[in-house]
Amino acid sequence: MKLxxxxxxxxxxxxxxxxxxxGKIVREAQASELEELACWIGxxxxxxxxxxxxxxxLSQWV
Structure with missing residues (x-):
């Protein structure tokens, strides 16, 4: 499935x-640290x- x-x-x-x-929401979350975000996406x-x-x-670090 494409996300x-x-x-x-x-x-x-x-x-x-x-x-x-x-077009359905699969998952929502909040992540503030880069490592946390990478884990969540993985x-x-x-x-x-x-x-x-x-x-x-503010998004340039991503």
């Missing part, structure tokens, strides 16, 4: 949402088609 991952970055946390190729069941971080000054 689409969106990351909404703020100063305190990053909100993460995964949507299936059929545990997804499917193929990541697109990973889209929010465009802005």
């Amino acid at each position: 689409f991952v969106g990351l909404s970055v703020s100063l305190e946390k990053t909100a993460n949402c995964v949507i299936s190729e059929h 545990r997804l069941d499917g193929t990541i088609a697109v990973l889209g971080p929010e465009a802005g000054a």
Whole structure:
């Protein structure tokens, strides 16, 4: 299954949402540290088609 991952970055946390190729929300979470985010993404069941971080000054570390 193809997955689409969106990351909404703020100063305190990053909100993460995964949507299936059929438009259904598969998983939502919050991860603030890069290692935590990498683990969260690595545990997804499917193929990541697109990973889209929010465009802005706070998302450049991602």
